[in-house]
Every structure is written in C-alpha cells, then in structure tokens.
Amino acid sequence: MGKLFRLITLMMMGFGLILVISACTGDETNQESAAEETDQVLNLTRKSQITTMDSSMATDEVSFQMLGATMEGLYRLDENAKPTEAIATNHEVSDDGMQWTFDLREDAEWSNGDPVTAEDFVYAWRRAVDPATGSEYGPYMMEGVIKNAGAISNGDKNVETLGVTAKDAHTLVVELVKPVPYFESLMTFGTFLPLNKGFVEEQGEDYAQSADNLLFNGPFVLKNWKSTSDSWKLVKNDSYWDAEEVDLEKLTYKVVKDAQTAVDLYESGDVDRAQLTSDLVDKYSTHEDYSTRSKPVVYYLKMNQTRNEALANENIRAAISRAFDKEAIANEILNDGSTAANALVPKDFAPLPEGMDVEGDEFRDVNGDLVKYDVEKAQAYWKKGLEELGKDSIELEFLGGDSETSKVMQEYLVNQLESNLEGLDLTLKQVPGEQKLDLDADMDYDIQISAWGPDYLDPYSFLGLFETDGAYNKMGYSNEKYDKLLAEAQNELATPDKAAERYQNFIEAEKILFEDAAIAPVYQEYVSLLVSEEVQGVITNPIGPTYEYKWAEMVKGK
Incomplete structure (x- = not known):
C-alpha cells in the first residue's frame, strides 16, 4: 500500500x-x-495515564506497555521469555562477541507507509544517548554496552561516533564496549525501539504529544489519545508485517485509580481484567477468575557493614537474616500473592542456557533456597556473634518507607527481630521515599528494606548490585572471590560459546552472597488479578512491557 x-x-x-x-x-x-x-475486543483499566509515548523518554511501566503494543524493535519476548524475531530476522555475532550484525526484514513499514530501515534504529539510539535529548534510560541502558555511549552522554564525543551503523537499508551493525551475553534480550527493551527521523523532526516539539503526532510499526496503533487522556484505545495495525498472527482487533483502556471501582467494572462485564489490592484478595481468592502472576522484583534487607560494628559481624547478619517469618509477611500482611524469598535471583526470571548439566529449567531451580526462616539457627548465630563482639545487647536503626503497607510490614519485622533475638533493640525510622534514597546513597542507615527489579534478562542484573564497587551496593559488602566470579562472567566468559560456564559462575556467586549473609531476602512480588476466562494467550514478560498482546485473543463461550 x-x-x-x-x-x-x-x-x-x-x-x-x-x-x-x-x-x-x-x-x-x-x-x-x-x-x-468484532468480538476480538479486550477492555482494560490502568491506574494512571500514559506518561509519554516517546521511546527515548519513557521510564515507567505504563509508557513501556503502550510502546510495546504499538512499536517493534529488533526482537520481542515470546511465551518462554526468549527473544523471537521482530524487525530483525536473524543476527550474527563476531567471535569476540564485540560486533553484532542484524538482518532486518524488508516487509516492515511505519503506519504512514514508510519502510522501517536500519537508519531508523541508528537515529533512535543516537537520539536516546544524546545529552541534548535529556533521556534517562538512553545513557543508563547504553553506557558500558554500546561503543562510545558513555563518552557521548558525558558530552565528550559526538553522537555520530555511537557504535551503531546502517550497513545498508536492511543491515544494522552494532559495536559493543565488551561482550554482552544478554544483548539479544536487551534488544527487546523500549529504549532500543526505532524512530522515523523525518517524521519526528517534522513534528518538532509536538512529537508524541498525541496519537496524531506518532507513527507506529507494531501490532497495534494508538487512537484517541493525547498527553492528558484518561482513556484511549489500541486498534489492530493491518499494515504490521505479522498482522495475520494478531487476533485482537481492539484494546480499550480507562484510567481507574481505585481497585474496588476496577473490580466493580469487572463484575459488571465492562472490563476483562482487574488487579486486586491486599484488602480485596480474601474476598475474591476463591473466585473462579482469580489468578496470580509473578514479577521479577525481590525485596530484601540491606545491612550496612560500615556504620555499626555489629553488622560487620557475619554471625549477627546471619542471625538477622533467619529471624523473621517471611511467609507471614507474604500471606498475612501483603496478602496479594507475593511469596517468601529465600535467595536473590527471582523465580520465573532467568532461563538456563543450553548445555548446562543441572536439574531444572531456570536459575532458581539450581540454587534453590539459600536462607530460610529458622529461629533456632538464628539464635545460635546471634549468641555466637554477641560473644565475638563481647556484648550482650545491640542497638540498631531500621530505615523504612512511609506508605501504609510499608509501615505495617516494617513494624512487623522490627517486632519479629526483637522478639527472636534477645538483646536486639531496633529504632524504626520511617521517611518519604526520596529521603530514603538520599540516606541510602550516603550510607546513613544500619538496616533498611530495599527492592530491585531488572532491566534486562540476566542474573547479573541482580548479582551485579553487590560487587565491591557496585553503584547500588551502598552497604560496604566486599568479597574478592564474588567480584572475581562476576568479572569473569562479564568478560572472558561473556561469549556465546561459554554461556553455560558463565551461569555456573553466577550460581557460585549467589551462594557466596548468602554464605556471607550479605543481605536478608524477604519476598518476591506477585500480583493478584481477576481475569476473564475468555482472555487467552496473554504473555506476562519479566522485563519491558508487563503484558504482551500480539498473540492474545478473546475466546467467546469459555
């Protein structure tokens, strides 16, 4: 056309x-x-408006969800969380892992009829890392990955030096700083979507301010939206190269901030899915449409080894990590499907590479539980730690957030720790989120509850947090062997032929983290939902857009 x-x-x-x-x-x-x-209409709610439809500027879940539905990069994630072909049909990696060459399909086009080309990726990536753009995720996702990205974002090099070039209209060549084993999964992330240069520059400051100021190349196109909209819809993109695979003709969205209101809309048949808050779970947990889904977000206690000598003691940390009932936190306080966490790398997140001689399909299957609630063991570690310190009591400050759910959970944790560890005196300090981040950055705390979710599909996205010089370590933890294992994983083992060996390093590193009692995992986040049985084929992604609708459909009469 x-x-x-x-x-x-x-x-x-x-x-x-x-x-x-x-x-x-x-x-x-x-x-x-x-x-x-058509009957192929899916009606949904969101808790907030779309923040932006500019892929260079997106940082939040809602924006990435809508970008993922309407746009397409080199790859998408399939039902097994593995990259599947999108604009790229295949790729080749150099022997040293430093150069990736992507072959792009010739039948992909923008919603204005322009072909999608390699130049669209070059322009988009340069724009995202250009300091003049002001992108947050561009530098974050590209520095240390794509050649010259760090120097460009710091203003030391021109954007034209970024390691991405269009060899021809349908061949994209990317040069890396070092081998990046998870680079293929990184290519599914919204920051790396292409942009039509001519259209973006023609729109100027109006670009991405409304549906009329956007182009799309994905399964759906956005309609009836501008930056202040409380409702919008996605309509099937008939010019999408794989349109035959898309069954849904339309998705409607309405901003509904109150969970009970969303449930009421679900009960009346006006929407096909509603997310439940903890106060609604008990009422609906026996509902035939009740379900839960995991999120790769883990909450854990950070223990600062530099501010209080007690936390520099491994036995004291080991005692704290075993002295609170995680199941009670997950099942009684949160009551939203979340589960107790007994390690760092979450479940349903990191599929194992081929060639590993181990049981299971994913990382968590191999290492299992590394630290569980055990009062008897906790008290034995506590007694030994007190003896080593020459003390019979310890005073610590517990830093937490100020939301209602956070307050209840933190008060419970303090009560559990003080009750199970005789001589422990905790002062609970609850502050707004921004202040908590500042105190963490300054390492001005003893114990705090923290959380992490990944931006790419690899165990390093979690384990890298606790390297000696890690930007998010902020607790004085350091282990030379741990650092060495991760350094090897990110360098000499980072080539495709060494994937299995690289994962063995990660498996050993996670064990070391808990042998040292560096952190105390609390829970992995889950979400509780009511979902119509007519909704089939929706994929829940561990990174990027939370939901994938390309292969979804409405099956009437279920």
Whole structure:
C-alpha cells in the first residue's frame, strides 16, 4: 500500500496528494470499523495515564506497555521469555562477541507507509544517548554496552561516533564496549525501539504529544489519545508485517485509580481484567477468575557493614537474616500473592542456557533456597556473634518507607527481630521515599528494606548490585572471590560459546552472597488479578512491557 501511494504522488503531484490522504483516512476508518464489529475486543483499566509515548523518554511501566503494543524493535519476548524475531530476522555475532550484525526484514513499514530501515534504529539510539535529548534510560541502558555511549552522554564525543551503523537499508551493525551475553534480550527493551527521523523532526516539539503526532510499526496503533487522556484505545495495525498472527482487533483502556471501582467494572462485564489490592484478595481468592502472576522484583534487607560494628559481624547478619517469618509477611500482611524469598535471583526470571548439566529449567531451580526462616539457627548465630563482639545487647536503626503497607510490614519485622533475638533493640525510622534514597546513597542507615527489579534478562542484573564497587551496593559488602566470579562472567566468559560456564559462575556467586549473609531476602512480588476466562494467550514478560498482546485473543463461550 505504501509503495503504491508514493508512486501516485510522484506521478500526479498535487492532486495525487489529496488521493493519498483520502485513501489513508478511509483505510484507517475501515480499520476502526472492523474493530467495532468484532468480538476480538479486550477492555482494560490502568491506574494512571500514559506518561509519554516517546521511546527515548519513557521510564515507567505504563509508557513501556503502550510502546510495546504499538512499536517493534529488533526482537520481542515470546511465551518462554526468549527473544523471537521482530524487525530483525536473524543476527550474527563476531567471535569476540564485540560486533553484532542484524538482518532486518524488508516487509516492515511505519503506519504512514514508510519502510522501517536500519537508519531508523541508528537515529533512535543516537537520539536516546544524546545529552541534548535529556533521556534517562538512553545513557543508563547504553553506557558500558554500546561503543562510545558513555563518552557521548558525558558530552565528550559526538553522537555520530555511537557504535551503531546502517550497513545498508536492511543491515544494522552494532559495536559493543565488551561482550554482552544478554544483548539479544536487551534488544527487546523500549529504549532500543526505532524512530522515523523525518517524521519526528517534522513534528518538532509536538512529537508524541498525541496519537496524531506518532507513527507506529507494531501490532497495534494508538487512537484517541493525547498527553492528558484518561482513556484511549489500541486498534489492530493491518499494515504490521505479522498482522495475520494478531487476533485482537481492539484494546480499550480507562484510567481507574481505585481497585474496588476496577473490580466493580469487572463484575459488571465492562472490563476483562482487574488487579486486586491486599484488602480485596480474601474476598475474591476463591473466585473462579482469580489468578496470580509473578514479577521479577525481590525485596530484601540491606545491612550496612560500615556504620555499626555489629553488622560487620557475619554471625549477627546471619542471625538477622533467619529471624523473621517471611511467609507471614507474604500471606498475612501483603496478602496479594507475593511469596517468601529465600535467595536473590527471582523465580520465573532467568532461563538456563543450553548445555548446562543441572536439574531444572531456570536459575532458581539450581540454587534453590539459600536462607530460610529458622529461629533456632538464628539464635545460635546471634549468641555466637554477641560473644565475638563481647556484648550482650545491640542497638540498631531500621530505615523504612512511609506508605501504609510499608509501615505495617516494617513494624512487623522490627517486632519479629526483637522478639527472636534477645538483646536486639531496633529504632524504626520511617521517611518519604526520596529521603530514603538520599540516606541510602550516603550510607546513613544500619538496616533498611530495599527492592530491585531488572532491566534486562540476566542474573547479573541482580548479582551485579553487590560487587565491591557496585553503584547500588551502598552497604560496604566486599568479597574478592564474588567480584572475581562476576568479572569473569562479564568478560572472558561473556561469549556465546561459554554461556553455560558463565551461569555456573553466577550460581557460585549467589551462594557466596548468602554464605556471607550479605543481605536478608524477604519476598518476591506477585500480583493478584481477576481475569476473564475468555482472555487467552496473554504473555506476562519479566522485563519491558508487563503484558504482551500480539498473540492474545478473546475466546467467546469459555
């Protein structure tokens, strides 16, 4: 369709342009009409508006969700959390892992009929890392990964030196700083989506301010949206290269901040999914449509080894990590499907590479539980630690947040620790989130509850937090062997042929972290939902967009 319209424009110039606009408008109208007449409509709510549809500027879950539905990068994640072909049909990696060459499909096009080309990726990535753009995720995702990204974001090099080039219209070459084994999964993340340079620059400051100021190349197109909208819809993109695989004709969204209101809409049949808060779980946990899904977010206690000598003692830390009932926190306080965490790398997150001689399909299957609630063991460690310190009591400060759920959980943790460890005196300090981040950055705390979720599909996204010089360590933990294992994993073992050996390093490193009692895991986050049984084929992603709707469908009569 796009090629035909461009030919008409060349042949007929002025009058042809009118034909093009009319034809495009008619096609869009027909597309929406088809969506109105089908049963393939999914009705949903969101808790907040779309923050931005500019892939260079997106940082939040809602924005990445809508970008993931309407846009397409080199790869998408499939139902097994593995990258599957999207704009890229395949790729080759150099022997040293430093150069990736992507072959792009020739049948992908933008919603205005322009072809999607390698130059669209070059432009988008340069724009995201350019300090003039002001992107947060561009530098964060590219520094230390793509050649010259750090120097460019610091203003020391020109954006044209970024290690990404268009060899030709359908061949993209990327040069890395060092081998990055998870680079393929990184290519599914929203920051790396392409952009149509001509369109973006033509829109100027209006770009991404409304659906009319956007182009799409993904399964759906955004309709009836501007930056202040409380409702919008996604309509199937008939010009999408893989449109035959897309069954849903339309998704509608309405901003509903109150969970009970969302449930009421679900009960009345106005929406097909509703997320439950902890106060609603008991009421609906026996509902036939009740379900839970895991999130790769782990909450844990950080113990600062530099501020209080007691926490520099391994036995004291080991005691604290075993002295609170995680199951009670997950099942009684949170009551939202969350589960007790007994390690760092979460469940349902890191599939094992081929060639590993181990039981199981994912990382968590191999290492299992590394530290569990055990009062008897906790008290034995505590007694030994007190003897080593020459003390019979310890005073510590517990830093926490000030939300209602956080307060209840923190008060419970303090009570558990003081009750199970005789001689422990904890002062609970609850502060707003921003102040808590500042205190963490300054290492001005003893114990605090923290959380981490990944931006790429690899155990290093969690384990790298606790390297000696890790930017998020902020607790004085250091283990030379731990650092060495991770350094090897990120360097000499970072080539494709050493994936299994690299994961063995991660397995050993996580064990060391808990042998040292560096942190005390609390729970892995889950979400409780009511989902219509008619909704089939929705994929829950561990990174990037929370949900994938490309392969979803409504099966009536279920």
